[in-house]
Amino acid sequence: MTTPEAREEAVLEAVRKRREQVNEAIPEELPIQRPERLYEASRYLLDAGGKRLRPTVLLATGEALVDAEPLSEDYRAFPTIDGERTETRSADSSSGPPRDTIDLMDAAVSVEVIQSFTLIHDDIMDDDDLRRGVPAVHKEYDLGTAILAGDTLYSKAFEIMLETGADPARTVDALGILATTCTKICEGQSLDITFENRTDVTPEEYLEMVEQKTAVLYAASACLPAILLGADDETIDALYGYGLDIGRAFQIQDDVLDLTVPSEKLGKQRGSDLVENKQTLITVHARDQGVDIEGLVDTTDVDAVTEAEIDDAVARLEEAGSISYANDKARDLVDQGKARLEVLPDNEARELLCQLADYLIERGY
Amino acid sequence: MTTPEAREEAVLEAVRKRREQVNEAIPEELPIQRPERLYEASRYLLDAGGKRLRPTVLLATGEALVDAEPLSEDYRAFPTIDGERTETRSADSSSGPPRDTIDLMDAAVSVEVIQSFTLIHDDIMDDDDLRRGVPAVHKEYDLGTAILAGDTLYSKAFEIMLETGADPARTVDALGILATTCTKICEGQSLDITFENRTDVTPEEYLEMVEQKTAVLYAASACLPAILLGADDETIDALYGYGLDIGRAFQIQDDVLDLTVPSEKLGKQRGSDLVENKQTLITVHARDQGVDIEGLVDTTDVDAVTEAEIDDAVARLEEAGSISYANDKARDLVDQGKARLEVLPDNEARELLCQLADYLIERGY
Numbered sequence: 001m002t003t004p005e006a007r008e009e010a011v012l013e014a015v016r017k018r019r020e021q022v023n024e025a026i027p028e029e030l031p032i033q034r035p036e037r038l039y040e041a042s043r044y045l046l047d048a049g050g051k052r053l054r055p056t057v058l059l060a061t062g063e064a065l066v067d068a069e070p071l072s073e074d075y076r077a078f079p080t081i082d083g084e085r086t087e088t089r090s091a092d093s094s095s096g097p098p099r100d101t102i103d104l105m106d107a108a109v110s111v112e113v114i115q116s117f118t119l120i121h122d123d124i125m126d127d128d129d130l131r132r133g134v135p136a137v138h139k140e141y142d143l144g145t146a147i148l149a150g151d152t153l154y155s156k157a158f159e160i161m162l163e164t165g166a167d168p169a170r171t172v173d174a175l176g177i178l179a180t181t182c183t184k185i186c187e188g189q190s191l192d193i194t195f196e197n198r199t200d201v202t203p204e205e206y207l208e209m210v211e212q213k214t215a216v217l218y219a220a221s222a223c224l225p226a227i228l229l230g231a232d233d234e235t236i237d238a239l240y241g242y243g244l245d246i247g248r249a250f251q252i253q254d255d256v257l258d259l260t261v262p263s264e265k266l267g268k269q270r271g272s273d274l275v276e277n278k279q280t281l282i283t284v285h286a287r288d289q290g291v292d293i294e295g296l297v298d299t300t301d302v303d304a305v306t307e308a309e310i311d312d313a314v315a316r317l318e319e320a321g322s323i324s325y326a327n328d329k330a331r332d333l334v335d336q337g338k339a340r341l342e343v344l345p346d347n348e349a350r351e352l353l354c355q356l357a358d359y360l361i362e363r364g365y
Numbered sequence: 366m367t368t369p370e371a372r373e374e375a376v377l378e379a380v381r382k383r384r385e386q387v388n389e390a391i392p393e394e395l396p397i398q399r400p401e402r403l404y405e406a407s408r409y410l411l412d413a414g415g416k417r418l419r420p421t422v423l424l425a426t427g428e429a430l431v432d433a434e435p436l437s438e439d440y441r442a443f444p445t446i447d448g449e450r451t452e453t454r455s456a457d458s459s460s461g462p463p464r465d466t467i468d469l470m471d472a473a474v475s476v477e478v479i480q481s482f483t484l485i486h487d488d489i490m491d492d493d494d495l496r497r498g499v500p501a502v503h504k505e506y507d508l509g510t511a512i513l514a515g516d517t518l519y520s521k522a523f524e525i526m527l528e529t530g531a532d533p534a535r536t537v538d539a540l541g542i543l544a545t546t547c548t549k550i551c552e553g554q555s556l557d558i559t560f561e562n563r564t565d566v567t568p569e570e571y572l573e574m575v576e577q578k579t580a581v582l583y584a585a586s587a588c589l590p591a592i593l594l595g596a597d598d599e600t601i602d603a604l605y606g607y608g609l610d611i612g613r614a615f616q617i618q619d620d621v622l623d624l625t626v627p628s629e630k631l632g633k634q635r636g637s638d639l640v641e642n643k644q645t646l647i648t649v650h651a652r653d654q655g656v657d658i659e660g661l662v663d664t665t666d667v668d669a670v671t672e673a674e675i676d677d678a679v680a681r682l683e684e685a686g687s688i689s690y691a692n693d694k695a696r697d698l699v700d701q702g703k704a705r706l707e708v709l710p711d712n713e714a715r716e717l718l719c720q721l722a723d724y725l726i727e728r729g730y
Contacts (some may be wrong), residue, residue, distance in 0.1 A: 122514060125509035144490035144558055147512060148551050151486060152727035154519055155547035162541050168533035173538055176527050182520035186513050193509055234551035 004362065011359040014352050018059050018073055019052040020176035022108055027158050030107045030153075041149035042156070046116050048132045049362065053250075054115055054221040055108035057356060060106045061239060062225035063349035064341075070349050075108070077101040102228050103164045110178065111160040111221045117153035118185055118217075120146055121180040124195065129302075133267035154182070166228045173227045181220040182345045188213025195279040198292070199287065203329075206284045207248060214246025214254075239341035241354070245337030248332040250360040256326055259314050261365045269302040271310035276300065281329060286322040330361040369727070376701075376724040381715050382436055383424050384417040386572045387473055394525050395518075402418045406514035407521070411481045413497045418615075419480055419586040420473035422721060426604060427469045427590035428714035429706075432624045435714050440473070442466040456689045467593050468529045475526040475543065476586045481552055482518035483582075485511055490558065491641065498632035498681070509720040517549070532595045553578025560644040564652065572613060580612025580617075591657070603708040610702030614695040615725040620645035621691055624679050626730045634667040636675035641665065646694060653688040697728040714727040 001011075008336055026046055030037045048182040066079050073079065078101055115141045122128075123136035130136065136145035161178055164197050174318065195201050211227055222243035226236045255273060259282070263270045274297050296313040299305050317323055335358045344350045367375075391411055398402045428435050431444050437446065442464055481641045487493075488501035489511055495501065503511035524541055526537065556574040560566050587608035590599040620638060624647070630634040638645055639662050661678040664670050682688055699722045709715045 035555045116490040158544035179523035186517040190400045271607045
C-alpha cells in the first residue's frame with residue numbers, strides 16, 4: 001500500500017522530470033528572434049514557470065500507447081504504434097517525407113504554447129494584474145504587445161505542431177484537433193464572460209463552459225499522441241474523453257483553490273473569482289442553496305478586498321455544502337476519466353496517467 | 366487599345382463577381398452560432414464590407430493555373446492541375462480520403478478571415494475608432510469581445526483551410542503557409558509599432574515591415590491555389606513573389622491614399638497615419654529630404670486635426686517629392702510582380718492578375 005503522500009510525491013517527480021525536458025524544448029522551438037521585444041513578451045509567461053501539466057499528460061499518454069517504460073524513450077524520436085520503429089525508411093505510401101519516429105515533444109510544446117497564449121489574452125480580458133507571481137504580460141509590457149504576443153504564440157503553436165514528422169494525414173488530423181480546440185477555448189471564454197452578468201447559471205451550463213474553456217486542451221493533449229502515433233479511433237476517442245474529464249475536474253479544483261490557498265502561494269489574490277463575480281461550480285451551487293452570492297464580498301476590486309472578508313465568504317460557502325459539492329463532482333469526473341484508460345495497455349505509464357488524474361484534484365495549489 | 370478607365374472598369378467587374386461569391390461563402394463557413402455575441406462580433410467587420418482583394422487574387426490565380434476561362438469553374442469543386450479531374454477516385458497514394466476536386470472557396474474565405482482577424486486586433490493596438498465606415502469592433506462591442514472575436518477568426522481560418530479536400534500532403538503545406546504568414550504578420554505589426562517611436566527608419570526597413578505586415582497575406586493568397594492544385598515548386602515560388610510585390614505596392618498606395626482621399630470616402634480620418642506618427646514610405650523619404658515630419662501636424666489626436674492642417678502637410682510632402690517617390694516605388698513593384706506571372710499559361714485569368722496588380726496602385730480608394 002502506498003500512502004497518499006507517497007503517491008503525490010511520485011506524481012510530482014514524474015511531472016518534474018518531464019517538465020525539465022519541456023522547459024529545455026521551449027526555447028528551442030520558440031527562440032528569441034527579431035523583433036526581440038515581441039518574442040520576449042511571447043516567452044515571458046512561459047519562462048515564468050508553470051507545472052506543464054498538459055505536456056506531461058501528452059508525453060505520458062505517448063509512453064502508455066507504445067507500452068514504453070516511463071522516461072525510457074527520446075520524446076524527440078518517439079516510436080509509432082504501428083511498427084514503423086525500424087532504422088529503414090518508412091514504407092508508408094503518403095507523399096510526405098518518410099519518418100521512422102515522431103517528435104512528440106513538438107506536440108507537447110505546441111499545447112503549452114496554446115495554453116500560454118490563452119493566459120495572456122484572458123488576463124487582458126479579466127484585467128488581472130498577476131499571473132504565476134509575476135505581472136501579467138499586458139502589465140509588464142503593454143496592451144498592444146500582449147495582444148500581439150498571444151497572436152504570435154497562436155501561429156507558432158501551429159508551426160510547431162507541423163514539425164512532428166508524422167505522416168501528412170495524421171498531421172492534418174492533429175492540426176484539426178488543435179484548431180477546433182482553440183475555437184472551443186474562445187467559445188468557453190466568451191461564455192465565462194457572459195456568465196459574470198448572470199445570476200441564473202446552472203451547474204450544467206457551468207460544466208459546459210468549463211469543458212470548452214479548459215477541458216478541451218487536456219482532451220487534445222491526451223489524444224494527440226494517439227493521432228500522431230497511429231492509434232485506432234476507439235483509443236483516440238477514449239483518450240479525448242479522459243482529457244475532458246480530468247480537465248473539468250482540474251478547473252473545479254482550481255476554483256476551490258482560488259478560495260482556499262493563501263494569495264502568496266496562489267500567485268494572485270485569493271478569492272479573486274468571488275470579487276470579480278466569476279461563476280464557479282461552488283457559487284452556482286451555493287446560489288441554489290439560497291446563498292446571496294453577490295452579497296458575499298462588498299467590493300469588485302481585488303486590491304480592496306480584505307482577507308477577513310474572504311474568510312467569511314468561504315465559511316458561508318462551506319456551510320452551504322458548496323465546497324464539498326465541488327470536491328465530490330471533481331472526484332466523480334476523475335474516476336470516470338481513469339476508467340476510460342482501460343483502452344490502453346496495462347503498464348506503468350497508464351498508472352501514471354491515473355495518478356496524474358488523482359493529483360489534479362488532490363494538489364494543494 | 367483599351368483606355369485606363371475601361372481597364373479599371375473591367376477589373377472592378379471581375380472583383381465584384383468574385384466578391385459576390387465570397388460574400389455568399391462567408392456566412393456558410395462562419396455561421397452565427399452559440400455564443401451568438403462572439404460570432405456576431407467575429408462577423409461584424411466581414412459583414413461591413415471590404416473589396417475581397419485577397420480572395421480575388423486567390424481565385425483568379427486558381428483559374429490561371431488550370432487554364433480556365435474566368436468564372437467558368439465552380440470554386441467549390443475546382444479541378445486540380447495534374448489531371449485528377451475525373452469522376453473516379455483519385456489514384457494518389459496518400460492516406461487521406463481521395464477527392465477529384467478542390468474547394469478553392471474555402472481557401473479564399475480562410476485568407477479573408479485571417480485579414481479580418483488582423484484588422485480587429487490592429488484597431489485595438491492603434492486605438493482606431495473607425496473601420497470601413499463603421500465603429501471598430503472594440504468600439505461597437507468591447508475590448509474583451511474584440512480580442513476574442515479575433516482569436517476565434519484565427520482558429521476558424523485554420524479549420525476552414527482544412528476543408529478544401531486537397532491531398533493531406535498539400536493540405537499540410539497550405540497550413541504551413543498559413544501559419545508562417547500569421548507569424549510574419551505579427552512580426553510586421555510589431556515592427557510597425559516600434560517604428561512609431563523612431564525617427565531613423567530607412568526605406569529598406571519600412572519595406573521589410575510592409576512585406577511582413579501586409580504583403581505576405583497577398584503572397585499566401587497567390588501561392589495557395591498552386592499548392593492546393595498541385596503546381597510545381599517554381600510556379601509556387603513565382604506566385605509567392607508576385608503576391609509579395611503587389612502586396613507591398615498595395616500598402617504603399619494605401620499610405621498615399623491615407624493622405625489624398627477625403628475622410629468620408631476613406632471611412633476614417635484622412636491623414637490619420639501622420640497624426641499617429643505612423644511611418645510610411647512617404648514620411649521616411651521626406652525625412653531624408655530634410656522635412657520635419659513630427660512638426661507637420663501639431664496634434665496626435667485624430668479627432669482634433671483639421672482638414673487645413675492635413676492639406677498643408679500634404680503640400681509639404683509633395684514639394685519634397687515624397688508622394689511621387691512612393692508612387693514610383695509602387696509602380697516598380699507592380700511591374701516586377703507582373704513579370705513573375707510568365708510562369709503561368711498565357712490566358713485570360715493571367716491577364717486579369719496583371720490588371721489586378723495595376724488596379725492596386727491605380728485605385729482611387
